[in-house]
Amino acid sequence: xxxxxxxxxxxxxxxxxxxxxxxxxxxxxxxxxxxxxxxxxxxxxxxxxxxxxxxxxxxxxxxxxxxxxxxxxxxxxxxxxxxxxxxxxxxxxxxxxxxxxxxxxxxxxxxxxxxxxxxxxxxxxxxxxxxxxxxxxxxxxxxxxxxxxxxxxxxxxxxxxxxxxxxxxxxxxxxxxxxxxxxxxxxx
Amino acid sequence: xxxxxxxxxxxxxxxxxxxxxxxxxxxxxxxxxxxxxxxxxxxxxxxxxxxxxxxxxxxxxxxxxxxxxxxxxxxxxxxxxxxxxxxxxxxxxxxxxxxxxxxxxxxxxxxxxxxxxxxxxxxxxxxxxxxxxxxxxxxxxxxxxxxxxxxxxxxxxxxxxxxxxxxxxxxxxxxxxxxxxxxxxxxx
Numbered sequence: 001x002x003x004x005x006x007x008x009x010x011x012x013x014x015x016x017x018x019x020x021x022x023x024x025x026x027x028x029x030x031x032x033x034x035x036x037x038x039x040x041x042x043x044x045x046x047x048x049x050x051x052x053x054x055x056x057x058x059x060x061x062x063x064x065x066x067x068x069x070x071x072x073x074x075x076x077x078x079x080x081x082x083x084x085x086x087x088x089x090x091x092x093x094x095x096x097x098x099x100x101x102x103x104x105x106x107x108x109x110x111x112x113x114x115x116x117x118x119x120x121x122x123x124x125x126x127x128x129x130x131x132x133x134x135x136x137x138x139x140x141x142x143x144x145x146x147x148x149x150x151x152x153x154x155x156x157x158x159x160x161x162x163x164x165x166x167x168x169x170x171x172x173x174x175x176x177x178x179x180x181x182x183x184x185x186x187x188x
Numbered sequence: 189x190x191x192x193x194x195x196x197x198x199x200x201x202x203x204x205x206x207x208x209x210x211x212x213x214x215x216x217x218x219x220x221x222x223x224x225x226x227x228x229x230x231x232x233x234x235x236x237x238x239x240x241x242x243x244x245x246x247x248x249x250x251x252x253x254x255x256x257x258x259x260x261x262x263x264x265x266x267x268x269x270x271x272x273x274x275x276x277x278x279x280x281x282x283x284x285x286x287x288x289x290x291x292x293x294x295x296x297x298x299x300x301x302x303x304x305x306x307x308x309x310x311x312x313x314x315x316x317x318x319x320x321x322x323x324x325x326x327x328x329x330x331x332x333x334x335x336x337x338x339x340x341x342x343x344x345x346x347x348x349x350x351x352x353x354x355x356x357x358x359x360x361x362x363x364x365x366x367x368x369x370x371x372x373x374x375x376x
Contacts (some may be wrong), residue, residue: 006213007264009338010256010257010264010338011264011335012257020209022232023208023218024232025232025310026216026232026234028216030211035334036336037336039333042212043259044213045214045259045260046214067195069195069198069199071200071221071233072231072310072311073308073309074312077305084193101375114351114352114357115240115357116359116362117358117359118305118306118359119313119359120258120261120265120267120358121258121260122214122234122260122311124260126357146223146229148197148223148224148225150196152200170304170308171304171307171359174304174363175362175363175364175366179351180367182352188352
């Protein structure tokens with residue numbers, strides 16, 4: 001990677017920032033920026049609190065998955081458990097909370113694998129990737145109001161086959177699953 | 189995968205849809221929806237025209253990459269060439285156009301690998317993944333107004349190492365690179 005000093009010809013600097021819309025979920029901003037060539041530009045984006053995604057590996061080797069209708073796309077998605085970070089919440093705590101709420105499982109062993117940015121063109125969201133092992137079913141899922149999903153188990157092999165066939169297209173889940181394969185087969 | 193008939197308990201249906209903000213880039217919607225349990229809910233999301241990402245493999249085996257400042261995140265990202273689909277544009281044409289505009293290369297051989305959804309919680313964006321081979325440098329990059337980026341070459345091995353080290357965190361690029369490794373090593 002190049003040092004920061006090599007990046008001056010790429011940097012954009014804020015001139016002014018405005019919140020143009022605030023909903024229950026979305027916080028939309030429009031900034032005036034100084035472009036690297038000195039011209040002015042506009043950047044529009046969503047402010048996001050960040051999220052976690054969890055690869056939960058059961059003692060039988062199967063992974064925990066969910067099927068959930070995603071209204072913006074209008075499809076049911078096969079995806080890994082995931083959720084937004086609450087204000088001031090430690091990210092490991094988020095992962096533990098979301099796994100329990102969405103699947104009813106707790107895990108004895110947690111490992112942070114890395115971070116991804118899902119939508120760098122128009123959102124500041126980051127997603128922290130966690131691997132959870134030594135799982136134990138503690139309760140039924142405790143879903144938020146308005147949240148409806150099915151919990152299911154799939155092997156990593158079957159999940160990768162679903163990616164190949166185009167039946168698992170959620171990028172956070174694809175990234176996390178390929179990463180999990182590297183952990184299991186290449187010592188990542 | 190379950191048949192559609194199994195998904196009735198997950199589906200949400202539109203009651204009303206409203207465009208709540210329209211910028212130069214972002215089209216923000218807020219819909220009233222009927223949840224599976226009969227209650228009403230609100231869904232906020234961004235309407236997106238879709239995009240492409242391109243794994244461009246040079247004759248020397250290196251892949252084409254870009255370094256670009258992404259204002260929403262406030263960082264320079266190492267990423268694959270990518271861009272939005274123009275209205276009524278064929279997606280292969282988008283991939284060819286973006287590769288030429290951003291890197292100056294044309295390719296003799298194109299293969300569509302699959303599709304990912306980067307942001308299913310609050311955007312309808314899909315990203316079509318293309319593999320491009322037999323590349324030839326045709327011109328200097330022809331960047332859009334306000335677009336500043338560096339083009340560079342990296343081996344797949346070095347790119348995967350950058351993912352592992354946390355230096356390549358763009359989810360569309362991670363997904364496409366892991367997919368490219370499957371093409372090269374597992375016959376995908």
